[in-house]
Amino acid sequence: MAFTRLHSSTVLFSHLRTFSPLSQPPLVPFSSLSLSRLANRRTPVSASIVAMDQNPTEEIEAPPTRKKWKPLCLYYIQGKCTMMEDGSHLEKFNHNLELDLGVDGFVLNKLKPQELDYLLVLDLEGKVEILEFPVVMIDTRTMKFVDSFHRFVRPTMMSEQKITQYIEGKYGKFGVDRVWHDTAIPFKDVLQEFEHWLAHHNLWEKVNGGPLNRAAFVTCGNWDLKTKVPDQCQVSKIKLPPYFMEWINLKDIFLNFYNRRATGMVTMMRELQMPLFGSHHLGIDDAKNIVRVLQHMLSDGALMQITARRGSSESGDVKFTFKNRI
Numbered sequence: 001m002a003f004t005r006l007h008s009s010t011v012l013f014s015h016l017r018t019f020s021p022l023s024q025p026p027l028v029p030f031s032s033l034s035l036s037r038l039a040n041r042r043t044p045v046s047a048s049i050v051a052m053d054q055n056p057t058e059e060i061e062a063p064p065t066r067k068k069w070k071p072l073c074l075y076y077i078q079g080k081c082t083m084m085e086d087g088s089h090l091e092k093f094n095h096n097l098e099l100d101l102g103v104d105g106f107v108l109n110k111l112k113p114q115e116l117d118y119l120l121v122l123d124l125e126g127k128v129e130i131l132e133f134p135v136v137m138i139d140t141r142t143m144k145f146v147d148s149f150h151r152f153v154r155p156t157m158m159s160e161q162k163i164t165q166y167i168e169g170k171y172g173k174f175g176v177d178r179v180w181h182d183t184a185i186p187f188k189d190v191l192q193e194f195e196h197w198l199a200h201h202n203l204w205e206k207v208n209g210g211p212l213n214r215a216a217f218v219t220c221g222n223w224d225l226k227t228k229v230p231d232q233c234q235v236s237k238i239k240l241p242p243y244f245m246e247w248i249n250l251k252d253i254f255l256n257f258y259n260r261r262a263t264g265m266v267t268m269m270r271e272l273q274m275p276l277f278g279s280h281h282l283g284i285d286d287a288k289n290i291v292r293v294l295q296h297m298l299s300d301g302a303l304m305q306i307t308a309r310r311g312s313s314e315s316g317d318v319k320f321t322f323k324n325r326i
């Protein structure tokens with residue numbers, strides 16, 4: 001969950017608004033082609049899919065010379081789209097996550113050699129229990145999108161009635177409650193599938209255990225891995241997996257690199273004068289926006305390093321790299 005201080009009713013409709021300039025000048029010149037592409041989207045968009053046989057909640061009228069922006073097929077990104085042969089479905093929904101994460105507009109000459117080969121942007125949703133587990137993988141040498149892992153997560157300790165209410169409240173407004181119900185699986189199963197995905201990319205092997213191999217999670221704040229995953233592991237009665245013991249809090253890197261405090265994803269985007277897009281608090285859209293902030297920071301010359309590490313035992317204290325933290 002990418003926390004912000006904005007009121008939810010304002011953030012939901014601020015998807016594509018370019019933020020008003022701050023009193024200070026922008027941190028760095030930003031000449032992103034992708035920014036101008038985004039700025040040309042004239043109406044708010046929802047990267048959501050209501051149902052296979054319905055229209056997306058909000059149609060985007062793109063200028064005639066430009067390709068129409070499409071919401072992501074949330075079945076596809078979970079490996080569950082059964083309509084890949086259906087032309088009208090393909091016309092309506094985006095089946096290529098990379099489309100929104102291009103690096104064409106970034107200047108790469110300031111890119112620093114990184115200690116890590118891959119970064120896994122993770123942005124959980126769910127206050128009581130985890131409801132969504134989105135991960136987007138980026139190659140640090142090219143800043144390019146490599147792959148994604150996304151699952152909706154079914155709570156284990158809640159009654160069906162409570163789940164329905166909870167999902168209606170959380171995802172109904174994005175029009176994705178049906179795909180949630182169609183696809184959500186328990187956290188334990190999500191982690192099993194996630195471990196296969198990690199192994200497929202040679203990022204982690206169960207037999208070896210330990211941290212990720214040449215890679216690290218990137219989160220917006222410490223909440224996801226310091227608090228929420230350990231809590232959910234307790235609820236789901238599983239051991240905290242070893243790959244969750246360290247991470248990069250992007251806000252700490254932001255503070256120490258730009259010397260500016262950003263309280264959340266929206267603040268970082270405002271500071272960098274980037275427009276927010278998609279549905280804020282839909283986990284996969286927040287993860288994509290965090291990736292865009294990360295790409296911007298890498299292109300400005302930021303070094304991504306572990307900012308938080310948990311002690312060896314499950315209840316071990318977390319130690320932080322930076323003195324200046326947020």
Ligand SMILES: [Zn+2]
Nearest residue numbers: 073076081083
């Ligand atoms: Zn699809």
